[in-house]
Amino acid sequence: MTVVARNSGNSSEIERGEVPELAELGTMLKELFNTLGISQRQYAKRISLDPSVVSRAFGGRRMPTKHFIEQLISEVEAERGGSVTPAARDAIHAKWLTALKETDPSEFRLESLRGELARSRRDTERANRNVEALHLLLQQREAQAHDAARDLAQLQLDWSAERADAAGARGELSREQASLSASREVLLREIEQLKRDLQEAERLRSEAEEHSRELRERVLRLEEELAERGAAGAIPLEVFKGQLLRMWEEENFPEASRDLTEAAWSRPLDEVLDLLAWLAQRKDREHVSALVSDVGRLRPARDVLRIAAELLAKASGPPGAVLGETTVQDAWVTAVASRITESNVAGYYQEVLALEGPSGSLSDRMLAAAVRRATTPSEALGLITAALTGGEPSGGGLHLTIGAVAAPYRIAVDPGFPFHVMAGLIGAGLSDMAGTIMVRVSRQDSPKLRPAVPVAQRFHRGLRELDERALRDLFVFLVEEADDRLVGAVAVMMYFGADGDLSLFDRLLKELEARVEDLLEAMMSRWSPDLFEYVVRRVSAPGTPDS
Structure with a gap:
């Protein structure tokens, strides 16, 4: 609303x-x-x-x-x-x-309803007290009428016993009987009126109770509606914009930032979108990014995805749209990545992918940022596999590019990290994803005859961290599924990173024995002469050790 x-x-x-x-x-x-x-x-x-x-x-x-x-x-x-x-x-x-x-106005209507409900409850309580009082009075009058009837009956018995007495005594009894009869008639008429009054009071009480129930339901519905909207009592949006302008002019930036953050989570989504458009029109990239980031961190998932749709729409629109800029998208990506877990990654990844289509990259950038936050290989592996298999893929299936290769960026501080992720992907039947990571780790996308020694050494150390089963699975993948160019890039990194211990490289050559001639032909212009000569010598000499 x-x-x-x-x-x-x-x-x-x-x-x-x-x-x-x-x-x-x-x-x-x-x-x-x-x-x-x-x-x-x-x-x-x-x-x-x-x-x-x-x-x-x-x-x-x-x-x-x-x-x-x-x-x-x-x-x-x-x-x-x-x-x-x-x-x-x-x-x-x-x-x-x-x-x-x-x-x-919505909160005012709710407050008015609450006031009306309070008055209705007071009316109901008064009606209850009135019914209770009438019940008590009716019981008293019925008891009095019962006593009067009993006294009248006793008087009639006494009169029969005294029938033979003097006329004066009979006159006294006659007057007493008339008085009791008249009193009883008054009581009976009063009882009938009390019954009518009680019936009317019960009707009024029932109406008051029903009115209170209806008001309570209206209050609950409006409370629920406003709870979905956010915090109560926010000033009108146009006034809020004026306040922001005034605070910026007065250089009261901390308070303006607090207000903008509060608006990100408390205002209706339509107002947040209006605020984004207003800031974008002012070319205020800094505050657009801040607002997008706050929405990404603080709003429900459906609102976060709605902002993603807005960013993607502007990205595909005419040039110069602030909301479509990469820096603004990056602010959204970083914020959303902080809330992604293995249990919700599939929803975020697949929803954004559906918004942007197979040629988009926002979904992969979001997943990449989440993977980069992972502290263990198993956590990174869980995010990647859950993103791909956590729901039913649509159309031609799910793609993964930047997200899958995010793990290798950890190699500088944790050489084994990407290799453990690759091994896990191969074990999960996602060897194509493992290949994507290996392409980046082996620098196949920027091949060099001689890579920098520290880079190659980190590669070799990471490979050495794998246990025997994982290492065997990785070699099987390289032999049976990887193309010559990827295998050649891996060989370069292993050879120059071995630091004199070429046993692991020799094992790979042994595994590649059936395709080594094709590999040599493909790598003739890509390998350095000393690497090429070493491979030729090892594969041509019988009894080459495999470890």
Whole structure:
């Protein structure tokens, strides 16, 4: 639900980031606060809030919550040792409702419903008390009528016994009987009226209870709707933009950044998209990237993916669109990667891939960033395999480019890392992905006759970290699935990184025996002369050791 600023002709107020009703409320609260005799920073510390929240509430730049106001009143009462007058309370509450109506009509409607529900519950309670009182009165009258009937019956018995007495006695009994009969008739008529009154009271109570139920359901529905929207009481978006401009002009950058971060998670998604478009129109790349990053970190997954769709749409649009720039996408990628786990990576990866199509790279960049955050080979392997196999692929299946080769970038600090990942991928039946990593680790994409010795040595050390089973699986992959160019690149790294111990390289040559002639032909112009000569000599000499 989008909250729109009122169209009352006060465009200058909106441009300055002001809502008069909110400013008046802030003034009332600040006057009340000043009676405490402490600084706003001290007060913020006392009530465990950020000082900027307190400052904005008293400055009329943020809609305070009802709890904030009640807490302020309690603090003032505790400091004064007395109560804030009912008139002052009512004035503050009325001003709060007026400001709420202007800043957030949805919250105002909810607060009005809550007030109506409270009144309805009081009406229901009064109806309950009325029914209970009528029940009690009816029981009393019925008991009195019962006693009157009993007394009348006894009187009739007494009259029969005294029938032979003097006429004076009979007259007295006759008068008493008439009086009892009249009283009983009055009681019976009163009982009938009480029954009618009780029936009407029960009807009114039932209506009040039903009205309360309906109001409660409306309150719950609206609360749920507003909970989906985010934080309550946000000022209108256009006013918020004006406040940002004013803070930037005043070089109040920390508070502006806090407000922008709060907007990223608390405002409706439509407003966040509007804010992004506004910042992009201003060519404000820094704040666009910051907002995209905050959305990526803080919003629900569906909103994060909606932002991805917006970035991709702008990337394929006309040149110059800030939202389509790589730096902005990188901000989104980094933020989302921080929340990716093995359990949710498939959803993120496949959803973004579906948005961009097979030629896109955002999904791979996102996965690459997540893999680079992995601290163990098994974690990296889990992310890659889950991304590919965690859901049903669509169309022509899933592709993986940058994401799969992210692991090799760890080789500088952990040489065994990419090799463990490759071995795991081969074991999981994803040897093509293992090959993609091997291409990058072996520098096949930038071949050199003689690689830098430290680079080649790291390659060799990493290969040596594999256990026998993993090493055997990797060699089988190189022999049976890798093309000559990849095998040749691996041979270069193994030969120049061996540091005199060529046993592992000799084992590879032994495994390649059936295809070595084709390999030599393919590598004639790619290998250095000494490497080429070594291979020729080893494969031509019988009894070459395999380890």
